[in-house]
Amino acid sequence: MNLFAKLERFNPGGSIKDRTALNMVVGKIYSGEIVPGRSVVVESSSGNLGIGLAQICRYFGLRFVCVVDPKTTRQNIEILKAYEACVEVVTERDRETGEYLPTRLRRVREIMAAEQHAFWPNQYANPLNPQAHATTMREIADALDGRVDYLFCSVSTFGTLRGCAEYARGNALGTTVVGVDAVGSAIFDGEPEPRLISGHGASVAPALLDRRLADEVVHVSDLECVVGCRRLILREAILAGGSSGGDGRGAGEARPAPAARGQLRADLPGRRRPLPGHRLFGRMGHRALRRGGPPVEEPRQGGPRRGRRGRPRRRGGRMRHLISIDDLTDDQLRHIVERGVGFATGRNGAARPLAGQVVGVYFRRTSTRTRTAFSSGAMRLGAHLIAYGPDDLQTNTGETTQDTGKVFALMLDALVARTADDPAEMRGWADQDRMSVINAMSSDEHPTQALADLVTLQRRFGAVDGLRVLYVGEGNNTATALALALARFSDVELEFRTPPGYGLPEELLGRAAERARRTGSSVTERHDMDEGTAKGFDVVYTTRWQTTGTSKPDPDWRRIFQPFQVTERLWEGNPEAVFMHDLPAHRGEEVTAEVLDGPASIAFEQAAGKLHSAMAVLEWCRAG
Incomplete structure (x- = not known):
């Protein structure tokens, strides 16, 4: 063993607390809650966290007050002062516990009340x-x-x-x-x-x-x-x-x-x-x-396994990929959602975990939100970006997609791809185990859309568990990903109302329903739009009728779809429901303008969630 x-x-301040100090302060500077030259940072510390905060505050030109006690070493106090921190030493123990910590915290609260622009990181409760x-x-x-x-x-x-x-x-x-x-x-x-x-x-x-x-x-x-x-x-x-x-x-x-x-x-x-x-x-x-x-010293045969360009490989030597929601464990799914919420709220700080990495964005089909989200997200995380359109590659001159993928893997750390074709193509790229592959939409599933939806729901309701979701429209790749994702959460009721002949694949629906039963949830489908039975839902969700990269086999399909248009009548039985749409929207087809642009709509908040979920996916694939 x-x-x-x-x-x-060897951190600049001499301890692991540098990480905490940096994360608690820098994100608040970027969000405007802490203003250099005006704000005063106040914290209780026995030493190391105070030193970490002192150096961060000194760097950004912030006043820092550190409340310590007699157990703090003279050396640490001198280091704090060297960073020009104001050091306050409490000398009385708390009467109930006999300890200094409660006394230090009371002094912090007193300073906070007296200082107009004071900010307390509160290391004891700060996520x-x-x-x-x-x-x-x-x-x-x-x-x-x-x-x-x-x-x-x-x-x-x-x-x-x-x-x-x-x-x-x-x-x-x-x-x-x-x-x-x-x-x-x-x-x-x-x-x-x-x-x-x-x-x-x-x-x-x-x-x-x-x-x-x-x-x-x-x-x-x-x-x-x-x-x-x-x-x-x-x-x-x-x-x-x-x-x-x-x-x-x-x-x-x-x-x-x-x-x-x-x-x-x-x-x-x-x-x-x-x-x-x-x-x-x-x-x-x-x-x-x-x-x-x-x-x-116990020798290790061959030394540590390392990846391309000398980087350590993941456990078992495997790269991480996201081609289907089914590629994620329950814990991984919730982790990505929580990180997405963290990016949306600024809780994740200002780290750049993809610094020095190269991300390729390859879209053979049109895209506004997904392409922008992954491009912007990769750069925000520190990566360099290479974008490819449908006419940019030698596949137009006869090169196989397999050879193209091999070349990508030699030069990229991650590839975000929208093909709207069989996902087996992306699986083939992933099987090379040389770069992370992220499915930005294939013919059968749109996993990153589902993750954006989960981030939006988590932010809006505080939790995904326990929600009642009504999906109205075609059982397309967006619906597939949503079914696979929501089935992982507990006490969720997901009901699909799909036009006859345009429902979810039977095998997929059965798989999602079985998984939902294990979590105390339900996934059901019906092929009518009786609005009188659609009551008590928290979310009404639809998608456009003409899915990217697909065509309808029935030339009379619009007549079949018309009863499934989302109108204000649905809110008679669901007055508190929010409206979601994966966009782009065609007002007057799948949804009326009154709903899409009305007070219940969070469709554009949902679009913003694409950026934050894309950052979470990139971070999980490339940095963990």
């Missing part, structure tokens, strides 16, 4: 705290080829563990997450007791706490943290802080199941002095940490 440690001391550590866990997974059997992570605000655990679950890494808590901490239902190591444990349970994310818990005392620090110095020549010593000690004391026989990873959050950069350091034998001997 191999034990790896991720050394965070941007754990979101910063999706990148932390992604770096770990990439460096270890996606194989992380155990993760040991010290806890205080619960941000690092939560972010890493949510990433691991969302990406099906199969990692057992072990929380390393302090003896005397209240995080895992312990009785608060006096502690000496700052930044490890907490006297009150933090708002970010979700105990379900820690598969196991190890408690280490202050003395054991010191012992862990000494071992790191003597055996690895690493000078680390107290919580890092706790992680090392926790990993040494844990006894993973014999079946694991794999790789463990401990997080070393930081050290006393800031230095630039951060990287993984060498592998230590698990037994060496348990005994007195030197680290044991």
Whole structure:
């Protein structure tokens, strides 16, 4: 069994808290909530988070007030002052808990009330705290080829563990997450007791706490943290802080199941002095940490598997693709939706995870929203973009699509393709396992449209679970993707009203209905438009009658479709329903202008959701 440690001391501020500080502040600057030269940032910190915030605030020209207590080291206070932070030291303990944290938080609230333009990041409850550590866990997974059997992570605000655990679950890494808590901490239902190591444990349970994310818990005392620090110095020549010593000690004391026989990873959050950069350091034998001997280096046959241009491959050596909603696990689907909502609200911060990568956008069919969404989204995430139209490639002169795909894979990191043809073509490109392939619409499914719809619904209703959705119109590729996606959520009622002869494929409908039953949902279809029976829905959804790349076999199809036009009459039985349309719309055909342009319509909010869902898909495929 191999034990790896991720050394965070080489971040500019000297600890893992730099990630949290950056994520909590920069996004708010871009959104205008924090204004350099006017705003005052106020935070409670025992040291490292304060230092991270101090350097960020200094860089952007922001005043920073850091509320600390007597347990904060003199060295950390001097570093804060070097960044020109205003340091306030509370000296009284809270009467109920005997700890300084409640007193620090009260002082923060007092400053917030007194300062006109004050902003409190609130590391203890801010969702941007754990979101910063999706990148932390992604770096770990990439460096270890996606194989992380155990993760040991010290806890205080619960941000690092939560972010890493949510990433691991969302990406099906199969990692057992072990929380390393302090003896005397209240995080895992312990009785608060006096502690000496700052930044490890907490006297009150933090708002970010979700105990379900820690598969196991190890408690280490202050003395054991010191012992862990000494071992790191003597055996690895690493000078680390107290919580890092706790992680090392926790990993040494844990006894993973014999079946694991794999790789463990401990997080070393930081050290006393800031230095630039951060990287993984060498592998230590698990037994060496348990005994007195030197680290044991176990050779690895052939070295780590790496991808094209030297980049680490995904777990199992596979690239990630999105050609069908069925390519996603339930956790991955929800993860992409949550990330899409995060991009829409600014919660995801300003990271550029695709920096240095090249994304190709290949559309053989017309597109406004999807093409713009993926082009804009790729650039916003830091990627370079190459766009191809239907007349740009040598396929027009006889080159096969297979050969074209091989060339794409040699030069691109990801390809977003709209073919409106058999998805087997995209599957063939994906099977090369050299670039990520994203289906921007094939003949049978439009998965990225469904993801945009889910992001829109999540933002509008707060959750997709429990919604009643009425789809009116042809059972086309948009309907297919919607059925496969909504069937994954619980207590959803999805009813299709489709013209006779133009319903969903029977096999697909049966598959979606069966999946829905497993989640307590339902997917049904009927071929009439009796508006009197269409009542109590939260969402009315339609799509244009003439689907891109397809034609109707019946020359009299408009007569068959006419009863399925969405009009204001539908709102007599659904007064609170919102209206959705994947656009483009033909007013007077599938929907009247009064509905599309009326107060119930969120069709253009839905269109904006394409950008945010496209960013989430690109991030998941290329950066995790």
